[in-house]
Amino acid sequence: MTNAILTGPGCVLESVQPKFMVSLLQDDDATGEMPQQQFRQRLTQEILVQTQQQWVAPGVYRKQLAMSLQLMEKLVAMHDPGHLALTLINQRLQHLLNTESPGALHYPMLILLHEKFVARCAWKEKALMQRGLTVQAGNHCEQIFTRWRAGVYDTWSLSRRCFIALEELRWGAFGDACRLAGPDVATLLIDNLRSMATEYLALSIHAAPATRHFYHHWITPMNGKGEYSELLSWMGDWCDVDKHPVCWSVSQRWQNVASGMPRLCSAGRLAAAMIEEMF
Structure with missing residues (x-):
């Protein structure tokens, strides 16, 4: 595919952004096969340009959890994803809290984000129930x-x-x-x-x-x-x-x-x- 994703096929699909937010917190075993990984890398680069976000060298972004968390938080603030995306993000944050070392530099960020997204998910669910x-x-x-x-x-x-x-x-x-x-x-x-x-x-x-x-x-x-x-x-x-x-x-x-x-x-x-x- 030679066309840009976000100005080509991605521009007509509302599910691309929330799915990408969730995928930012997936580990290497959950990224799928090579064609899927390569596509996600291209999509990441486009979104980085779109959001003017700084990143690390191509190909190693998945190991940079702190940057993934920052980009995910920024995208959530920009696009207000639905309940499914928030739920999956919450689950992944909880998994990271259970598996990451409490001494890691990004661990305090994980705690704050998890608390924030638990509250956000509860608010989203309440709002949805009230709207019909x-x-x-x-x-x-x-x-x-x-x-x-x-x-x-x-x-x-x-x-x-x-x-x-x-x-x-x-x-x-x-x-x-x-x-x-x-x-x-x-x-x-x-x-x-x-x-x-x-x-x-x-x-x-x-x-x-x-x-x-x-x-x-x-x-x-x-x-x-x-x-x-x-x-x-x-x-x-x-x-x-x-x-x-x-x-x-x-x-x-x-x-x-x-x-x-x-x-x-x-x-x-x-x-x-x-x-x-x-x-």
Whole structure:
């Protein structure tokens, strides 16, 4: 990918920033495969330029925890991430407190940040509950599918458009509602999402929702368009080939499809599988 990320594919995806904030605190074992690591390094350099933040020599930034913490805190202040990002940041800060030496220079910073983010996460949860989670989720879902219908995600193949839309929802207000609302509300939201995703996939391939197609029809880019594969692979770096075979096959284009990926797949089955694996 030769285009800049934040002015190219990243500019249309709201989930890029919160995911990057979380990834700043991940250790080397959680950064994924080499293509994902290389993409994250490029994204880091772009964000450093954007935020005018100083950094260390390329390739060793992950070992500089203090700088990662400073950049993460600055980005959170700039972008106000959702409940999922704050929760994952909290979990990672707690893990670092449990594993880092209390004598380390950055340990006091860890303590202060953890206290700050515990309070921020609690405030965010309270604010979300007061605003009406179901309404917020419905508005967010409609917004994302409107973008899909308008062609915002047309750079990607059919199945990857769906994956992108679901990731946008997972990191935003829709995902917050699914996690914070009661199980009955979450079930209602997921059922509606499954119906909408199935409808949009079926319309995209000009077939009935139950009509099965070979998987490559879902994965191959439309009209010979290129894809931002590195971005997609990085967004799907949470996927496990055995636990999330469909999402893994859709997002990790540089790999072969997983054995759990159906070779014949309808819009309904594809949408249901990705939603089940993601939510």
